[in-house]
Amino acid sequence: MRSAPFTTLLFSLATMFAVAAHAQAPIKEQDSILVDEAGMTLYVFDQDKANSGKSVCNDGCAKNWPPVQASPDAKAEGDYTLIERDDGSKQWAYRGKPLYTFVKDTKPGDRSGDNVQGVWHVVNP
Structure with a gap:
C-alpha cells in the first residue's frame, strides 16, 4: 500500500503537468502552415490589425470563422499571444x-478558406 504523501505527490505532479499543457497554445506547424490540435488549418483576417489586441470578426463573422479559443489560464509564449474578444x-x-x-x-488539411473574398489567408509561419 502506498503512503498518503507519495500519492499526494503523484497527484500534485499530474495536476501541475495537466495545467502546464493546458495553458500552452494548441497550435503546431504542419506542411508549412499552422494548424490547431485537430490538424485543422488556421487563418488570419486582413481587417484585423496586428498587435491591436482586438478581433473585428464577431457575431455572424465568427460563426463562419470560429476564433481559436484560449483557456482562461492560457499564457502568451513567443509568437503566440492572446487577445480578449468582445464577449x-x-x-x-x-x-x-x-x-x-x-x-x-x-x-484536417482542408484549406478552402484561403483567399476567401481576398481577405482570409492560411497562416504560413
Whole structure:
C-alpha cells in the first residue's frame, strides 16, 4: 500500500503537468502552415490589425470563422499571444494577428478558406 504523501505527490505532479499543457497554445506547424490540435488549418483576417489586441470578426463573422479559443489560464509564449474578444473570452493570435478556423474546412488539411473574398489567408509561419 502506498503512503498518503507519495500519492499526494503523484497527484500534485499530474495536476501541475495537466495545467502546464493546458495553458500552452494548441497550435503546431504542419506542411508549412499552422494548424490547431485537430490538424485543422488556421487563418488570419486582413481587417484585423496586428498587435491591436482586438478581433473585428464577431457575431455572424465568427460563426463562419470560429476564433481559436484560449483557456482562461492560457499564457502568451513567443509568437503566440492572446487577445480578449468582445464577449470577454480569450483568443489565440500569431504575431499579433487573431487566429481562426473556417466552417467549410471539414477535415484536417482542408484549406478552402484561403483567399476567401481576398481577405482570409492560411497562416504560413
